[in-house]
Structure formats: C-alpha cells, structure tokens
Amino acid sequence: MAKRIVTKIGDVFCVDIDNQCKRYFQYIVNDMEQLNSSVIRVFKLHYPIDYKPIIDDIVKDEVEFYAHTVLRAGIVNNAWYKVGKSKDLGGDEYMDVLFGIAQACMGDSPTNIKWVDPVENWYVWHINEPSVRIGRLTEEYRHVEMGPVMSYISIVDRLRYGHYTNKFPGY
Known part of the structure; x- marks a missing residue:
C-alpha cells in the first residue's frame, strides 16, 4: 500500500542538486x-550538501521565485523531501507576485472557442484573483512569473540552471 502523503501550508522542502x-x-x-495548485516560494541561497537545515534561517532568506506546482508528484518521484515547517510565510509579499500564461x-463558452496565436494572448493575475487578458506580453509585464502549474522536473531544472528549460510563447 502506498504511503499517504500529507502536505500543509508552511512545509519546507529540500532539493538535492x-x-x-x-x-x-x-x-x-x-x-x-x-x-x-500549491504555490511555493523558492529561496536564493545554495547550501552545502552536508548542511543540516535550520528552518528559521532558511525562511528568512531572499525569495528567488514563486511557482505553482504539485507537491505530491515531487515527493513521490524523489525530487524533493520535507525537512520541516514554519509559520513564517513571508507575510503577504506573495500577494504582489504577478503570474502570466x-x-x-x-472564447466565451465551450462551444464558442477560436484558436489564436498564444504570443498575442497573454493573461496575468495575482494569487486568488481573476486573470486579466493583456494580449502581447510587453516590457511592462516582463517581470511576470510563469503561471502554469509546473512539473517537478521544471522546478528542479530552474533550481539547477536558474531558468526553466521549457519554452513559453512570447516570453
């Protein structure tokens, strides 16, 4: 029988690179x-492989990026593992993060859909707020975080290389 995986807001995870x-x-x-989907905040510091995590220090680090992901998939596939929990969620700074896709x-209904050039059809939003269509991704929006739910592979790639290795239209 598969082990039950429980994740809770505040959980801190480690990825060995x-x-x-x-x-x-x-x-x-x-x-x-x-x-x-679960939203994560990823910290900037790279720690030595033999580092014993001090959760209070980890969560005080500068945030490198935010992302949507499926935590369970990363756990099941041994991409990351839980190392602790903190009530410090960084305040409400995540409310300012702008995601885009x-x-x-x-279209305005499932029966009225038309195919368009995705480069000309960007949407942006803040967490738990409705998305807004902006059309082309202009310089004004170049700071957006990629908004799709990212696979554990994409998250690990960004941790490893500093960027996602998959391509996004018009980004």
Missing part, C-alpha cells in the same frame, strides 16, 4: 485561479 548543493522552498498558499485559444 546533483549531489553538489541543497536548495529549499516553502509551500505558502493554494491558488484557486490556477487549478487550486499564454493561451492558444479564447
């Missing part, structure tokens, strides 16, 4: 606007 360093992130909120279709 190529047996060279450790990176940490924290599960901070669910975003109803993006499939009720390009869509290849648009």
Whole structure:
C-alpha cells in the first residue's frame, strides 16, 4: 500500500542538486485561479550538501521565485523531501507576485472557442484573483512569473540552471 502523503501550508522542502548543493522552498498558499495548485516560494541561497537545515534561517532568506506546482508528484518521484515547517510565510509579499500564461485559444463558452496565436494572448493575475487578458506580453509585464502549474522536473531544472528549460510563447 502506498504511503499517504500529507502536505500543509508552511512545509519546507529540500532539493538535492546533483549531489553538489541543497536548495529549499516553502509551500505558502493554494491558488484557486490556477487549478487550486500549491504555490511555493523558492529561496536564493545554495547550501552545502552536508548542511543540516535550520528552518528559521532558511525562511528568512531572499525569495528567488514563486511557482505553482504539485507537491505530491515531487515527493513521490524523489525530487524533493520535507525537512520541516514554519509559520513564517513571508507575510503577504506573495500577494504582489504577478503570474502570466499564454493561451492558444479564447472564447466565451465551450462551444464558442477560436484558436489564436498564444504570443498575442497573454493573461496575468495575482494569487486568488481573476486573470486579466493583456494580449502581447510587453516590457511592462516582463517581470511576470510563469503561471502554469509546473512539473517537478521544471522546478528542479530552474533550481539547477536558474531558468526553466521549457519554452513559453512570447516570453
């Protein structure tokens, strides 16, 4: 029987990067606007591989990026593991994070959909707020975090390389 996996807001996770360093992130909120997915804040510091986590120090680090992901998939596939929990969720700074996504279709109902160039069809939103269509991703919005629910592989790639390795239209 598979082990039951329980994750809770505040949980802190570790990712071992190529047996060279450790990176940490924290599960901070669910975003109803993006499939009720888990939102994580990923910390900047790279720690030695033999580092014993001090949760209070980890969560005080500067945030490198925010992302939507499925925590369970990363746990089941041994991409990350829980190391502790903190009530310090970084205040409400996550409310200022702007997410964006390009869509290849648009319409006002399931029977009225048309295919469009995703480069010209970007949507942006703040966590748990409705998305807004902005069309082309202009310089004004170049700071958006990629908003799709990212696979554990994409999260680990960004931790490893400093960017996502998959491509996003118009980004």
